Amino acid sequence: xxxxxxxxxxxxxxxxxxxxxxxxxxxxxxxxxxxxxxxxxxxxxxxxxxxxxxxxxxxxxxxxxxxxxxxxxxxxxxxxxxxxxxxxxxxxxxxxxxxxxxxxxxxxxxxxxxxxxxxxxxxxxxxxxxxxxxxxxxxxxxxxxxxxxxxxxxxxxxxxxxxxxxxxxxxxxxxxxxxxxxxxxxxxxxxxxxxxxxxxxxxxxxxxxxxxxxxxxxxxxxxxxxxxxxxxxxxxxxxxxxxxxxxxxxxxxxxxxxxxxxxxxxxxxxxxxxxxxxxxxxxxxxxxxxxxxxxxxxxxxxxxxxxxxxxxxxxxxxxxxxxxxxxxxxxxxxxxxxxxxxxxxxxxxxxxxxxxxxxxxxxxxxxxxxxxxxxxxxxxxxxxxxxxxxxxxxxxxxxxxxx
Amino acid sequence: xxxxxxxxxxxxxxxxxxxxxxxxxxxxxxxxxxxxxxxxxxxxxxxxxxxxxxxxxxxxxxxxxxxxxxxxxxxxxxxxxxxxxxxxxxxxxxxxxxxxxxxxxxxxxxxxxxxxxxxxxxxxxxxxxxxxxxxxxxxxxxxxxxxxxxxxxxxxxxxxxxxxxxxxxxxxxxxxxxxxxxxxxxxxxxxxxxxxxxxxxxxxxxxxxxxxxxxxxxxxxxxxxxxxxxxxxxxxxxxxxxxxxxxxxxxxxxxxxxxxxxxxxxxxxxxxxxxxxxxxxxxxxxxxxxxxxxxx
Ligand code: SF4
Numbered sequence: 017x018x019x020x021x022x023x024x025x026x027x028x029x030x031x032x033x034x035x036x037x038x039x040x041x042x043x044x045x046x047x048x049x050x051x052x053x054x055x056x057x058x059x060x061x062x063x064x065x066x067x068x069x070x071x072x073x074x075x076x077x078x079x080x081x082x083x084x085x086x087x088x089x090x091x092x093x094x095x096x097x098x099x100x101x102x103x104x105x106x107x108x109x110x111x112x113x114x115x116x117x118x119x120x121x122x123x124x125x126x127x128x129x130x131x132x133x134x135x136x137x138x139x140x141x142x143x144x145x146x147x148x149x150x151x152x153x154x155x156x157x158x159x160x161x162x163x164x165x166x167x168x169x170x171x172x173x174x175x176x177x178x179x180x181x182x183x184x185x186x187x188x189x190x191x192x193x194x195x196x197x198x199x200x201x202x203x204x205x206x207x208x209x210x211x212x213x214x215x216x217x218x219x220x221x222x223x224x225x226x227x228x229x230x231x232x233x234x235x236x237x238x239x240x241x242x243x244x245x246x247x248x249x250x251x252x253x254x255x256x257x258x259x260x261x262x263x264x265x266x267x268x269x270x271x272x273x274x275x276x277x278x279x280x281x282x283x284x285x286x287x288x289x290x291x292x293x294x295x296x297x298x299x300x301x302x303x304x305x306x307x308x309x310x311x312x313x314x315x316x317x318x319x320x321x322x323x324x325x326x327x328x329x330x331x332x333x334x335x336x337x338x339x340x341x342x343x344x345x346x347x348x349x350x351x352x353x354x355x356x357x358x359x360x361x362x363x364x365x366x367x368x369x370x371x372x373x374x375x376x377x378x379x380x381x382x383x384x385x386x387x388x389x390x391x392x393x394x395x396x397x398x399x400x401x402x403x404x405x406x407x408x409x410x411x412x413x414x415x416x417x418x419x
Numbered sequence: 420x421x422x423x424x425x426x427x428x429x430x431x432x433x434x435x436x437x438x439x440x441x442x443x444x445x446x447x448x449x450x451x452x453x454x455x456x457x458x459x460x461x462x463x464x465x466x467x468x469x470x471x472x473x474x475x476x477x478x479x480x481x482x483x484x485x486x487x488x489x490x491x492x493x494x495x496x497x498x499x500x501x502x503x504x505x506x507x508x509x510x511x512x513x514x515x516x517x518x519x520x521x522x523x524x525x526x527x528x529x530x531x532x533x534x535x536x537x538x539x540x541x542x543x544x545x546x547x548x549x550x551x552x553x554x555x556x557x558x559x560x561x562x563x564x565x566x567x568x569x570x571x572x573x574x575x576x577x578x579x580x581x582x583x584x585x586x587x588x589x590x591x592x593x594x595x596x597x598x599x600x601x602x603x604x605x606x607x608x609x610x611x612x613x614x615x616x617x618x619x620x621x622x623x624x625x626x627x628x629x630x631x632x633x634x635x636x637x638x639x640x641x642x643x644x645x646x647x648x649x650x651x652x653x654x655x656x657x658x659x660x661x662x663x664x665x666x667x668x669x670x671x672x673x674x675x676x677x678x679x680x681x682x683x684x685x686x687x688x689x690x691x692x693x694x695x696x697x698x699x700x701x702x703x704x705x706x707x708x709x710x711x712x713x714x715x
Binding site: 045046047050051054275276277279280281282283285308309310311312313314315318347350351354355356381383 | 450457623685690695698700
C-alpha cells in the first residue's frame with residue numbers, strides 16, 4: 017500500500033497493521049507523519065487541553081543485579097556508591113513534593129537482592145499511614161518480577177500484597193523494546209522477557225490498577241522491532257484497557273556499557289508521531305522533554321503528544337546517562353500556552369485536577385533537579401537491619417550498621 | 420486563531436509569488452506549526468534541492484593576541500573567523516594579513532556593530548580589513564543594523580556572512596525586521612545568510628521551540644532574496660540546529676574545525692553534524708566560507 021493510501025486510512029480513523037506502519041515510518045516525510053499524528057491528537061483531545069502532573073521521580077535504590085548494558089544508573093551489590101533511601105529521606109521528599117503541589121511519587125529502583133517483599137510492604141504502609149491521600153505510582157514490571165523471584169511467590173500474589181500495602185498504579189518502565197532478540201542484546205532479557213513484562217502488566221490490570229507503557233528506542237533495535245513493540249502494547253490494551261498513557265524516549269548512551277550514539281531530535285518526533293498513529297487505543301501520549309530538552313519537548317505537541325509528563329523535582333536515571341534537562345511548573349505551563357493549548361494538572365489516571373498551582377499560590381522556582389541522596393547522607397539506612405539480606409555484602413553491611 | 424489557506428499559499432510560493440505582509444502575519448498567528456513548517460521546507464527545497472550544507476570554522480580571537488602569534492589553520496577548516504577586540508585596527512589588519520599569508524580558505528571576521536566602534540569611519544575600517552585579505556564580515560545583528568552599514572560593506576568589496584537576530588521578539592516585530600532586511604538586501608545584495616534565532620536569550624525564560632521554529636520558517640518565507648537560512652551549531656547544539664533544518668533552514672554554520680573527540684570517533688562532532696543532516700532527510704554537503712562545496 018502507498019503512503020497516501022495508508023495516510024487516507026489513518027485519516028478515516030482506521031487501524032493500520034505492522035507492514036503499513038513500517039511503510040509510513042520508512043517512506044512518509046516527517047511532515048506527513050506529524051500531520052497524521054496531530055490530526056489524531058486533535059480528534060482525541062478536541063478541547064485543546066495539554067496536561068501534566070506534579071510528581072517526583074524517586075529511585076529508592078541504585079543497587080541492581082540486572083546489569084542492563086544501556087543503564088548508567090545502577091551499582092553492583094557491595095559497591096561503595098550503592099544506596100538505599102531511608103524512610104526519613106523518602107518522607108522529606110514527599111513533603112517537598114506536596115509543598116510544590118505534587119500528590120504522587122513515581123517510585124522505581126534497581127533490582128536489589130537485599131530488599132525483601134516485606135521492605136516494600138512496610139515502606140508503602142508507612143507512606144500511606146503518614147500521607148493517606150498521597151499516591152504511589154511504583155515498581156515497574158521487572159521490579160515486580162524481581163520481587164516475585166526473590167520471595168519465591170507468584171506474581172499475582174506479589175501484586176495483590178503490594179496493592180494491599182498501598183500501591184496505586186504501576187509505571188511502564190523496563191519495557192525497553194518488547195522483542196526478545198533486542199532484550200538479549202541489551203542484557204535485559206534476564207530481568208524480564210517481552211512476555212513476562214506484558215504478563216505482569218496484564219496481571220496488574222486484571223487486579224484493577226492502571227499503568228503506563230513506555231518504549232526506549234534507538235539502541236540496537238530495527239524499525240520493525242520498534243513497530244512490533246507498539247503492536248504488542250496495542251494488543252494488550254485491546255484486551256485490558258489498562259494503559260493510561262504511552263511514553264517513548266531515546267536511548268541515552270553516556271556512561272553506559274553499550275555506549276554508541278543518541279538518535280536525533282527528528283527521529284524522536286517521527287517515532288512519537290508513529291506511536292500516535294499505531295497506538296490507536298491509547299488516549300494519552302507524553303512528550304519526553306527530559307531526554308529531548310524543552311524545545312523539542314514542546315514541538316512534540318505538534319507531533320501527537322497531548323501531555324507534558326511530569327514536573328520533575330528529581331531525576332537520577334536519565335541524568336546518569338547524560339541528559340539533564342529541567343522544567344519546573346512555570347516553564348511547563350509557559351510552553352503549553354505558547355503552543356496554543358490550555359495547561360491542566362492531572363492525576364496518573366488523567367483525571368483533571370485544576371489549573372497551575374503557581375497561579376493559586378507562590379511556589380519557589382526550580383531551575384535544577386534534585387538528586388536521590390544529599391551529599392554526606394548515609395548510603396545505607398540503619399533501618400535495613402530489620403530485614404534479612406540475601407547477599408554476603410548485604411549481610412556484612414547490616415552487621416556493621418548501628419541498629 | 421487565524422485561519423490560513425495553506426494550499427493557496429503553497430501554490431503562490433510555487434509560482435514564485437512573494438507572500439504579502441498580511442499573509443505572513445496570518446501565518447505567524449496561525450496555530451498550525453506543521454503547515455507553516457511545510458511551506459518553509461517547500462521553499463528551501465525549491466532553492467536548494469535536497470542539499471543540507473555545513474561549514475567547519477577555525478576561530479581566531481584577537482583579544483590580547485601577540486602580533487607574532489603562530490598561525491596554524493587546520494586542514495579541516497573551511498573558513499577562518501576572527502573575533503574579539505584588537506588593540507588597534509593595525510593589529511587586526513596584521514592578524515588578517517598573517518592568516519591570509521598561510522591559507523586560501525575564506526576569511527571572515529567580527530560583528531558589524533563592533534567594527535562601527537573601532538574608531539575611524541566604518542568605510543576605512545572595512546577597507547583596511549579587505550585590503551589585508553578579509554573576505555567577509557562575519558555577522559551583524561538585525562536590531563543594530565542599518566542600510567548605511569550594509570552599503571559600507573558593499574563598497575568595501577566585502578559580503579556579510581550572516582545576519583542574526585539580537586534579542587527575542589514577538590512574531591510581528593520579527594516580521595517587521597525581516598521585511599526591512601529584505602528591502603536592504605534588495606538595495607545591496609551583500610547578505611549571504613540569515614540565522615533567525617536570537618543570540619541573547621535568558622536562561623530563566625528561554626525562547627520556546629514553537630517560537631524558534633516559527634521564526635525560522637518565517638525567515639525562509641520572507642527572505643526570498645537571501646540565499647541561505649542557517650542554524651548555528653555551537654550556539655544551538657544538535658537538537659535545535661536539526662529542528663531548524665526541518666523548518667526551512669538549509670545550512671549549519673560554525674561547526675568547530677578542531678575536535679579532540681573525547682567520546683571517540685563515532686561521536687565526533689563531524690559525524691554528529693552529518694547524522695543530524697541525514698536524519699533531517701538532507702544530502703550532506705560540506706562547504707567553505709564562500710558557500711562553495713568542499714571535496715574530500
Ligand atoms: S535499567 Fe533498571 S534493571 Fe536495568 S540495570 Fe538499570 S536499574 Fe537495573
